[in-house]
Amino acid sequence: MKNISYSENITNKIMIEFSRTIQLFGLTSLEARLYAYLFLTNEARTLDEMGEALGKSKTAISTNIRSLLDLNLVTQVWKKGVRKDLYAANNQLFKAFMNFYLNKWIDATYHQKEALEETSKMIEQAKKDGAGNLTEFANLELGMHEILEFHEELEGMFKKMKQD
Amino acid sequence: MKNISYSENITNKIMIEFSRTIQLFGLTSLEARLYAYLFLTNEARTLDEMGEALGKSKTAISTNIRSLLDLNLVTQVWKKGVRKDLYAANNQLFKAFMNFYLNKWIDATYHQKEALEETSKMIEQAKKDGAGNLTEFANLELGMHEILEFHEELEGMFKKMKQD
DNA sequence: TTTTACGTACAGAATAAACTGTACGTAAAA
DNA sequence: TTTTACGTACAGTTTATTCTGTACGTAAAA
16 A cells, blocks of 8 residues: 555545545546646646546547647646657636636527527428428527527626626 | 528537537537527427427436426426416526536535545444554555645635635 | 336446557657 | 657447336325
8 A cells, every 4th residue: 555645645635525626617637636636736737746646547638638728727837858748727717717718608508599590580481481380480580589688697697707 | 392491500510519518517419409499499398399390209308307397497487378388498607507506516525525534434344443554544544634635725715615 | 906007226238438458650868 | 761659540348328128105095
């Protein structure tokens, strides 16, 4: 059995708790643990180091670090003389997470609103063509209207939050 | 091949789009489709009806409707003469979803904050016991402080949102 | 009371997600 | 130029999640 220092033990405990919170933002378990590890040790790390520390394959680290990079939660760091890629946690916790999270929502609601508006046109067309029961269409249009409104409210709310 | 009406086809399209949005709130695919179905058809339904409509087993419907019930997204409806349980979508979209979502976050951040504070005490204790490297502890405490702050900011934000 | 129909617990099957190891293209080191 | 070491694509495996069918307790109907 490996001798694990007291502080390592505590670090572990914190990592587990912290990464649980991060998962609420929609990160997978490994993404979350990776971020927590980088944040807590507060140093730029190589893929190998992270794999070693979390007991995962280099491949797994590579793909998951890439996600974090895309979300701007992690930055690639350059250090002369070091050949391997180095990654560090963006350590402005609140700002970094809010940013990526709000963007995610704004993006998603926007796109879905578009898709729904497209479908809205199909209803119009179908009505013109007389291709079905009229009350059925009326009912559909009503629901559609509420759903679109819902998307607008969501998008509006998140956009407003982004400004603060 | 079953003859599918034009309006049924459109309904399906909307359901798929809408349920995609709902999944952003953390609902599973079936939970989302169930809600979308109930919302769009705008009628109280039995387990059998829903299973039939979505092509899923009664058991699956039962467990998933129960989740929606717990989240207050769906209500059980009573209709005299009808023996089967009836369920209807809570149709105040924005209000219903915001409510359950904010509660989820507030809950989670609160509990994790508590757990982290517990661990904070462990660091104190370890420092007293001289059970490790001092600078290591200082570093840990720094990270811990930022993480706790992060949790407070999150909790505060969501609580504030709830008031509006 | 007996029979029938309902909803759900639970074990196992199907599907999806996460992860590993190998293999390869690329760029730094020799 | 040749050799070495790096990061990632990809196929296959492992693990986790979702779903089904059967079986059972319960309450309404007969």
